Amino acid sequence: MVREATIALIRIAPEDVQLGMFIQGFDGSWLDHPFWRTRFVIETERDLLKVRESAVSAVIIDDALGSAAQLEPVTASPEASSWQPPARHAAPAWRPAPAVHTPQPQSFPAAYGRATRIFGKSRKAVSAMYSDVRLGKAIKAEKLVPLVDEITSSIDENPRAFISIAQLKTRHEYTYMHSVAVCALMINLARDLRFSDAAVRDAGMAGLLHDIGKALMPLELLDKPGKLTDEEFEVIKTHPMRGQELLKQSSGVSHNALEVCLRHHERFDGQGYPDGLSGDRLSLFARMGALCDVYDAVTSERAYKPAWSPTETVANMRDWAGHFDPEMFELFVKSVGIYPTGALVRLKSGRVAMVTGENPDDPTRPPLVSVPDALHPEAERLDPAVEEIVGMESAEALHLESWESKRAQMIKRFRS
Ligand SMILES: [Fe+2]
Ligand SMILES: [Fe+2]
Structure with missing residues (x-):
């Protein structure tokens, strides 16, 4: 069958996508799929799985560019020839993914006790991980999965309990516990975005590992009480790249965790580092990481500054025009609550x-x-x-x- 290029677009169900197909776009919000681009060939099993597990209602493929000649449209698309990717700021249409875990909410005091114990456990695990990296040992991320799952179950019991505790860390434990806080914020945001259980775990792991490159930075710069000089800041700016290099040599690290590690200091307007990527070129996970990272950093007490109040933080973050994905920012504010209980x-x-x-x-x-x-x-x-x-x-x-x-x-x- 010969088709004109303009009518080669076919709308098919996500589970019918095959290797080699050329994706032209997705039906649904950008939040329903994990890709930073919408036009690409499905070349790996991993990408194939991501499409099939995504929450999009349909996938638009171009069978003139990919190998979909045997397929017929699942549903006739009235706009097939004029189809455009969904508007960047279209209203989100999140739907529960099939494997979403059903949380068992618990009372705050009961959840708070358990969350305190899990937080203590995280402190040990993360400080051991940082020490190992400083000694030149590789990371076995799969060993951290039970911890990420425990943090997830704590958040499922009561989302505020663990997040409140993680936000109240002291300035002496910032380096380690910031990773745990970002892990918890990522899990909470991923649950609110109705990610599947596997993607929630992936988000938590990405949060836990995002700043691992800091373990390779000179301690005197990490603990410096005053402002960094330009030269010192240039050194610190290498931590996403150094971290990703380290994670690439480690086991059990997903593509999304590598992405969050490298991209958590990128900005939505392209003014961040290391590469100044902007907008849709930043994956969903990278945009989540940037938000959770900044929120925890500014609401925490540091050697050189007191903790900002959450209201002040939210107001300032909203003013930093262009820094964050605006749609995701509003969702994040809702997901995080304002003042942590216990503050x-x-x-x-x-x-x-x-x-x-x-x-x-x-x-x-x-x-x-x-x-x-x-x-x-x-x-x-x-x-x-x-x-x-x-x-x-x-x-x-x-x-x-x-x-x-x-x-x-x-x-x-x-x-x-
Ligand atoms: Fe960082
Ligand atoms: Fe960070």
Whole structure:
């Protein structure tokens, strides 16, 4: 059968895609498939599997360019000859993928205890991984799968518990625990995007490994309290590339994890590094990684800066026009909540309080409990409509001893 080039476009079901076919586009949102481009030949089993497992409703192939001569259209497409890729900012049409796990939500206090234990375990695993890399040992990523799965089950129990704990890391443990926080944020975002269980695991693993190149950077630069000089920054800017080289020599590392490692400092407007890729040239995973990475970095306390409050962070990130994929940014803000439960905040009245939950009507005014001080020795619930949060506080700066266990007790007592 001879077809004109303009009518060679055929719309077929994703499960009918074969090796060698030329993909012209996908029906559905860009978030429904994991490719950064929409026009390419399916050359590998991996890409074939990705198309078949994606949430797109149909795939548009060009049988003049690929080997689809034996196929007939599954459904007649009225716009087959004039088909264009979906508008970049079309409303997302996420659908649950077939293998989506059904979470078993648990009460916050119960989930918080388990999340604390898993966070402790992650601390050991990630610091061991960084030490191994510094000693020149290869990474066996498959060994980290049980940890990623535990973090996923914690997020499934209660998404806020693990993320809150991961956000409250101290500045001394930033290097390691930032990876765990990005892992948790990626898992949470992937669940909200209705990824399959396998893709959720992939996203978590990508988060855990994204900054592994930092293990190859000089420690004095990583821990430097002040601003880096231009020369020092040039050195630090090599960590995505060094990290990806390392991961390529390691076992159990997926294509998406390699991608997030290399691309998490790229910007949507092409102003990032290492290659200044922009927009659709950045994969879905790379765009997710960039968001989760920056959010955790700015909401964390660092050697050279205090933690930014989540409201301040979200407002600033929204202002950094062009840095992030705007559609994904709004989804991310919803997925992450605003103030992490357990966070210490300074109130306009001068008192210090702890956040005990969320306020869906106004995320900037979460429920609060006062932290006892000399004037007010008893913890008490405060009225979030009256109290105004003016900044974040850290237990270290306030010299609160054994704060982690006190925080857990206060959450148990005050969170219903
Ligand atoms: Fe990084
Ligand atoms: Fe990072």
